[in-house]
Amino acid sequence: MRNYLSPLAEARDIPPKGFGSFAVDPIPMGTVVATFGGTILNRIDFETYPLEQRSRSIQIDVNQFVLGPELREPGDSINHSCSPNCQLRNATQLIAMRDIAVGEELTYDYATSDTSDYDEFDCACGSDNCRGRVSGNDWTLPDLQNRYQNMFSPYVQRKIQAAQLVRALTKRDAEHLINNFDDNPHQALVHALRIVTGMPNASWKTLVAQVSPDLEHRELLYGADQSSLDKLAQQLNERRTL
Template structure:
């Protein structure tokens, strides 16, 4: 298992991306100018916590009716984003236009047109085995449910190649 680098303290979002109303999930991220394939669109930052701390954080957030943004970055290691950064409005799509470069960085998978919602596949960044989410992305490739085991799907492995968080990339290579 490769070591996990420390994240930046905060998130960065491409200046040509903004939060707007979304048909997928209320609010989402949208391109305001063309973004060429390969352009870095989002760098996530925050603090790292283990699984026990993450479960406690989710329980507290549920009691307080707050949302917590997280990404798996290592075995029993999760990035918790600072509260409600614009990056956290990035919605899921089963046919996303972003993909992962490393544990914290998302880049354009293809050219993205102005006005297009900027999305990623949550299955490519979660290593939580019991994660499951109903999908409403509307894509022709919609899986209906996104899970923490979707990294095992051959069609996703082929579609994303090396563009997974490093932990899942390691699991795919070992499988």
């Protein structure tokens, strides 16, 4: 078994074609109900697996996914709800957010773990505040950020904090970049990138990964290719505020 499901719950079929986990004994608030395991993959490798298997997976970092096992296990059958009774305690562990009665389905809000589009769907949770469509951008909704404070996966929490710190370069920042670029392009770019990504402590490697989705381009930057560095500095300079 790659996944853990509490003995206080069991996985069941939900006809016509679905699965869920239900409390078979009362589950007190704070109980660990499930721990997700599997194969750790980056986005590109993750995308090569079948949709069904990917739907039994969890995102644990910007570019890191825990792929569910080939065959369904009890512990990877926890559905989404817009009014959940469970929450993440860390990237892969789920706890009861309140006391859960026998027969209740265990659910958590996928917005607290997933920030990409690999598992988007129309929601049928039936709760009063159902948002209809569950997407990889739901973590950006202010309402959810308010409701799920401290319940997001740690990497999502960092993304939320970063989004609050993001700003354009000021004229002064741009001057700093230009004045220092020739002497130390790496250091000057790190300074500017930390501002535009809202990640004040991020390394060069992380910053490049944030701003360049293209792998080949990333490798050029990591290899300190002069024309790629020049172009990045130019792009940053063009994005400044007046």
